[in-house]
Structure formats: structure tokens, C-alpha cells
Amino acid sequence: MIPDRIPNPVIYTVGDVIGSWYYSHTKLNTLFGENGAPGDPPEGNCVRKCQAWLKRVNDDPEINAIDLLGKVLVDFMSRDLHIDPRWKEGYDRIQKVLADNNLAFHPEGKIFSIQAQKRFCVALSFPGEHRDFVEEVASHLASHVGRERVLYDKFYEAEFARPDLDTYLPNLYRTASELIAVFLCADYAKKRWCKLEWRFIRQLICSSDASRIMFLSFDDIGAVPEIGILSGDGYVSIGKRTAQEIAEIILQRLKIDAEKPGVPMGQQVIPTKCEREPSPPSSSALGKWQEKLAFLQTEEAKIADAEQRFAIQQRIEEAKEKIRELGG
Structure with missing residues (x-):
């Protein structure tokens, strides 16, 4: 599950990187204000302002702090300025502190958990x-x-x-x-x-x-x-x-x-038009499922592992059901 509070190490690192990068109170006020940070801009220099605002967001139970963090980061993290050593250092620091806290940044402005992810x-x-x-x-x-x-x-x-x-x-x-x-x-x-x-x-x-x-x-x-x-x-x-x-x-x-809720990555099925709007059976669809059935049956004969064999047998039954639905 993705947490809704920002870990303290992330607050301090992001505040330091973002505050130092923009180094403009006007830009920072706009960045946080546009993304829903509550209250008047905090006092202090640019770094302290960022850190204080993130802490304030964290303490507000009405705000999903981790969601707001993603929105605040999206402009900086999406710049792709690897030739600029100052940007690259800040980018790497943010990536590392997120990873150290089992989080990662998605380029669409989302923070997600990486605890259950693959390498x-x-x-x-x-x-x-x-x-x-x-x-x-x-x-x-x-x-x-x-x-x-x-x-x-x-x-x-x-x-x-x-x-x-x-x-x-x-x-x-x-x-x-x-x-x-x-x-x-x-x-x-x-x-x-x-x-x-x-x-x-x-x-x-x-x-x-x-x-x-x-x-x-x-x-x-x-x-x-x-x-x-x-x-x-x-x-x-x-x-x-x-x-x-x-x-x-x-x-x-x-x-x-x-974005598939409650389903581990790699196990989602993206709905197709056929699943959303029933369409008449076609000979090409029937042929596709017959071809898939033949392939699955060939693979079943090669598999010794019981768990894998059970999984492929389920898919064989699914293919047979589809063929029956299409009149095969």
C-alpha cells in the first residue's frame, strides 16, 4: 500500500534540492500554491521554506501528502538535464532518498511504493x-x-x-x-x-x-x-x-x-474493446483462439513443474471456452 505521509528524510532532501534549484521565493510560492499546499508561504530561505511547507502538508490530515509531493517534483524530475551536473546531483539525491524509503517517482508526477516490486x-x-x-x-x-x-x-x-x-x-x-x-x-x-x-x-x-x-x-x-x-x-x-x-x-x-488498484504489476489485463462492447463473432477471432489453444497444448506437454502445468491448464480451458463461444 502506498503511504500518504512523507518520510522525514525525503522532506529534508527534497526541500534542500528543490529550494536550491529554483532559488526564488516567487517560483516556490507558485509551485506549492498551485499544487494545493495549505496556508501562507512559510518564513525562511528557499530551502527552509520548502522543508517547512512539506512538513505542514504532512501534518494536515485532509491532504494526501505523498500525492502532493509527486506534483511538486514533476517539473524538476522531468527536465532530463543530464549534462547539467547540478541538476544531475539533485536528481540522483532525490531518487536515492525515495528508494531508501521504499518509494519511487513516476514521470507522470506519482510517487509509488517499491516494496513489492521486482528489481x-x-x-x-x-x-x-x-x-x-x-x-x-x-x-x-x-x-x-x-x-x-x-x-x-x-x-x-x-x-x-x-x-x-x-x-x-x-x-x-x-x-x-x-x-x-x-x-x-x-x-x-x-x-x-x-x-x-x-x-x-x-x-x-x-x-x-x-x-x-x-x-x-x-x-x-x-x-x-x-x-x-x-x-x-x-x-x-x-x-x-x-x-x-x-x-x-x-x-x-x-x-x-x-494505476491498476489492488493488482500487482504485471498481472493486470488491459480491457479491450471486445470486453467493453460485445461484438459479433468473427472467423478471424475463432482462428486466433484455435491457434492459441494449439500453442498452449504444445507447451503443456513440455512442462514438468506442477504449478506451471496447472496455470497453463487454466488457460487451455479459457481458450476452449472462447472457441465454444465463437461457434467452434
């Missing part, structure tokens, strides 16, 4: 020929959620210099990542490392964690059943979009997942 909020799986583009995406993501929360191999060269990397790295995708962004292209299934990662990722498709996967594609690849990609699976078409635009789409997905 990475997003993992990137991609073919090597598109590394330059994906590296830009990783950098944009890191500027918003923190470098340590993005699973991109070049960020962890020291950790990944190990003899068992062929099992260690793919397992991080499966067990330590909230969202897995899979960058597809026509040759994805032929790449050795992509196949190793996918061997673990595909297990998620056969469980309730399937919604932790996000497809993005450089090409119109269609179905690739040998690695579990079926016709009808949705993906983001990269096309002529920039790396920053793709990073923003991934952040949007993270925001959607984070």
Missing part, C-alpha cells in the same frame, strides 16, 4: 542489429525511472561478465522484471540471444503473467509460432518513430500497469 521495472529484449536504437530507448527510460531499474545489458557489463550468462540473463527477464519490452524484427527468432531470452519469456505467456510482455516491432512480422508469437497478438509498430517516442509509449504502459 527492474522494464527489461529490453532485442536483436543486435537494432542495438543503437534500443540503447537510445534505454537511456530515455533510465532518465525517468532510474538506470538501475532498466534491464539493458550495457548497463550491467560488470555483473554480466560471468560464465553462466546464458541462463543468468534470461532468468532476469522472467523473474526480476515487471514489464518485458520485446523488440521484434523479421530475424528475431533466428538470433541466439533472443532465443535464449525467449525460452524463459514464453513461459509467461502460458501463465497469468502474460500481460507483463509488451511487443514492439520494426517489421510486420506476423505470426512466429516457434517462439510463441501468434497471429492476433498486438504490438507497437516502431516505423519512423524516434527512440524517445518509443520510450514514452513504454512509460505509458508502465503508468497503465501502476
Whole structure:
């Protein structure tokens, strides 16, 4: 559960960073006033003013202090001024004090709890020929959620210099990542490392964690059943979009997942139009579910773990029910 009070170390650090950065009473008065901070501006210098106002907000039972903190931080945290050492130092201090108190900042101006989260909020799986583009995406993501929360191999060269990397790295995708962004292209299934990662990722498709996967594609690849990609699976078409635009789409997905109340990240199902508005059955929908059923039954035969087998059997029954509904 997200707390509604701001921990004292966060108050002092944020007050120091924000007060020193803006260094203008007028700007600070506007920043706090516009976001609902109560009462007249506190006395003192810019740093003390910020700290006193955050303490006042914390003491007011009518205000969600942690929510107001997110709104106060959004302008500073979203500046992306990594070439400015003063901004970078302040940004890193805020990220660290939040993490030390089991909190994190979302670029939409939300503070959320990270106690129950996995190590990475997003993992990137991609073919090597598109590394330059994906590296830009990783950098944009890191500027918003923190470098340590993005699973991109070049960020962890020291950790990944190990003899068992062929099992260690793919397992991080499966067990330590909230969202897995899979960058597809026509040759994805032929790449050795992509196949190793996918061997673990595909297990998620056969469980309730399937919604932790996000497809993005450089090409119109269609179905690739040998690695579990079926016709009808949705993906983001990269096309002529920039790396920053793709990073923003991934952040949007993270925001959607984070806003699902009471459901752990990666276990949400985003309602589709079909779920909101019943539509007539179609032969293409029937074919999609028949293809999915065949894939799930093939995977069931490979699974020895009882828990995983039970999960995939549930999805097989779901697929059979859908096929019956569509007249199959």
C-alpha cells in the first residue's frame, strides 16, 4: 500500500534540492500554491521554506501528502538535464532518498511504493542489429525511472561478465522484471540471444503473467509460432518513430500497469474493446483462439513443474471456452 505521509528524510532532501534549484521565493510560492499546499508561504530561505511547507502538508490530515509531493517534483524530475551536473546531483539525491524509503517517482508526477516490486521495472529484449536504437530507448527510460531499474545489458557489463550468462540473463527477464519490452524484427527468432531470452519469456505467456510482455516491432512480422508469437497478438509498430517516442509509449504502459488498484504489476489485463462492447463473432477471432489453444497444448506437454502445468491448464480451458463461444 502506498503511504500518504512523507518520510522525514525525503522532506529534508527534497526541500534542500528543490529550494536550491529554483532559488526564488516567487517560483516556490507558485509551485506549492498551485499544487494545493495549505496556508501562507512559510518564513525562511528557499530551502527552509520548502522543508517547512512539506512538513505542514504532512501534518494536515485532509491532504494526501505523498500525492502532493509527486506534483511538486514533476517539473524538476522531468527536465532530463543530464549534462547539467547540478541538476544531475539533485536528481540522483532525490531518487536515492525515495528508494531508501521504499518509494519511487513516476514521470507522470506519482510517487509509488517499491516494496513489492521486482528489481527492474522494464527489461529490453532485442536483436543486435537494432542495438543503437534500443540503447537510445534505454537511456530515455533510465532518465525517468532510474538506470538501475532498466534491464539493458550495457548497463550491467560488470555483473554480466560471468560464465553462466546464458541462463543468468534470461532468468532476469522472467523473474526480476515487471514489464518485458520485446523488440521484434523479421530475424528475431533466428538470433541466439533472443532465443535464449525467449525460452524463459514464453513461459509467461502460458501463465497469468502474460500481460507483463509488451511487443514492439520494426517489421510486420506476423505470426512466429516457434517462439510463441501468434497471429492476433498486438504490438507497437516502431516505423519512423524516434527512440524517445518509443520510450514514452513504454512509460505509458508502465503508468497503465501502476494505476491498476489492488493488482500487482504485471498481472493486470488491459480491457479491450471486445470486453467493453460485445461484438459479433468473427472467423478471424475463432482462428486466433484455435491457434492459441494449439500453442498452449504444445507447451503443456513440455512442462514438468506442477504449478506451471496447472496455470497453463487454466488457460487451455479459457481458450476452449472462447472457441465454444465463437461457434467452434
